[in-house]
Amino acid sequence: MSGIVESDETFFEKSEKGNRSLEHPGRKRGSSASTNKKRGVSDNKVAVIVAADRWDEMSLCAATMGRIGKDDISRSIEGKLPETTILCKDGHVSFKGFAKDNRLNHVVLRADLKQYVKQGVYHIQNVNSIHHRLKKWIDNTFWGVSTKYLQNYIGWFRLNEKLKDYTNIVKDLLVKTMKNTEALKRYNYINVSYQWLLATQ
DSSP, rough: OOSEEEEEEEEEEEOOOOOOOOOOOOOOOOOOOTOOOOOOSOTEEEEEEEEEEEEEEEEEEEESSSOOHHHHHHHHHSSSOOOEEEEEEEOOOOHHHHHHHOOOEEEEGGGGGTTBBTTBBBOOOHHHHHHHHHIIIIIIHSSSSSSHHHHHHHHHHHHHHTTTTOOHHHHHHHHHHHHOHHHHHHTHHHHOOOOOOTTTT
């Protein structure tokens, strides 16, 4: 990614969907899903960091449980961003620290002051649109997914986004899958990655 890069985070409730040994009592059918939910950002939510440039390159990562730090951002954004990158984000202190550490220009957009676009070009509307599509895809297609497999579904979503304008999606999906030499390694490390994610609570 390079040029103007937008970044933001979105959150998913922790889910043990499909797990036979739950950490807490399961919700009975018909009862409210919001009973055990905590308001705002909590350690019961998975923070997914999304970054995207204006050439449709994107990075999506289930980074941590709860509030993010600049180390979470560094791990999540794939590849080192060139120093010529302009990072567009709200005034989140962790992104300020990340931008400073990496010597990036940081354009702050404050929604509370109705700052949605600066100088007609700096905004985070693309990344907010990605958030919306990701949440809609996971919630409406799968009715939520287990936190353990969330990163896998995020990867699937990212591939769908990259192929959405292709004419032969099945063929191109197979070609990209065959070229992905890290897929088996990631599959074998699902449990390790999940335990690491939980340890950030």
